[in-house]
Amino acid sequence: MPATRLDDIDRKILAELQADGRMTNVELARRVGISAPPCLRRVRTLEEQGYIRGYHADIDPRELGFEVQVFAMVGLQSQAEADLSAFEARCRAWSLVRECHMLNGEVDFILKCVAPDLSTFQRFLTEELTAADNVASVKTSLVIRGAKDEPGVPFDVLEARLVRSA
Amino acid sequence: MPATRLDDIDRKILAELQADGRMTNVELARRVGISAPPCLRRVRTLEEQGYIRGYHADIDPRELGFEVQVFAMVGLQSQAEADLSAFEARCRAWSLVRECHMLNGEVDFILKCVAPDLSTFQRFLTEELTAADNVASVKTSLVIRGAKDEPGVPFDVLEARLVRSA
DNA sequence: GCTGAAATCGCCTAACG
DNA sequence: CGTTAGGCGATTTCAGC
Secondary structure: OOOOOOOHHHHHHHHHHHHOOOOOHHHHHHHHOOOHHHHHHHHHHHHHOOOEEEEEEEEOOOOOOOOEEEEEEEEEOOOOHHHHHHHHHHHHHOOOEEEEEEEOOOOOEEEEEEEOOHHHHHHHHHHHHOOOOOEEEEEEEEEEEEEEEOOOOOHHHHHHHHHHOO | OOOOOOOHHHHHHHHHHHHOOOOOHHHHHHHHOOOHHHHHHHHHHHHHOOOEEEEEEEEOOOOOOOOEEEEEEEEEOOOOHHHHHHHHHHHHHOOOEEEEEEEOOOOOEEEEEEEOOHHHHHHHHHHHHOOOOOEEEEEEEEEEEEEEEOOOOOHHHHHHHHHHOO
């Protein structure tokens, strides 16, 4: 996938599908100002080239019974590449861990976790995360309330940069 | 939205649409084991009741030119409700800030930010975030590399709990 | 090369049992 | 919840720029 350069229509398609991933192709074509067949071809190309990684329904965790969200800062004993990879692999296997990012600075990883209740999370924390190989320290912060949770990227920033470079 | 209790089929629908939000209704119906019309009725109900908040294409930030991801820990001077709300409102207006969560513990908020490059982020950090009203301290951590970034909720955890309570 | 138009096929989505 | 059925969208084919 050679990551072809995108034109204005491609970017518009990405922005529209980020905002509504279930939009019909006909509606999408109308919004970006071309007819349906080339629009569908562009979408397929964007998918194949990795610009679009997938489509997901955005489900409210609270409504489904996931009352607890926690950020966990993890420090490891060894930062050798093999040990970092091993920890990342463990995170991928833990379904309570939704995100795992390696950071610079004092802490090695930040994890975003979700759980049905505090006791489920505490069990995971003590029996799995803190107990895992190579984990030196774990600091957790409960999410009191969510103020913003936008998936995806800010297309307005991209546009601002493009006009500046034009 | 009365938040009706969900049955197995509803949960299966949510899990399938979380995994592939662009699946056709016919395919979805086939997977959950009912015919298409009742399946569509269930999806509409799940949308109306707030279980499904929307559908989004998952776009690769890197491919689009967003090279920088940063977590920012923000401490405020005043934690009065009006001041908390004011800060949350500001975060919602900043498009570089994709997530803003209020936390317990030493830090008041965690922000997940995305930017095209470091200088764009630094400008935001110094001119906007640090300079904002009521902001006392900001600590930032750059994401060196992402190890896991799963949207949504872990349905396997939900199922494990349901069988235990059955 | 791309786009757009036409045509086919399959899906969406009522109405009814 | 299922079946039927009519209309619309998706997707291929082909012609034109």
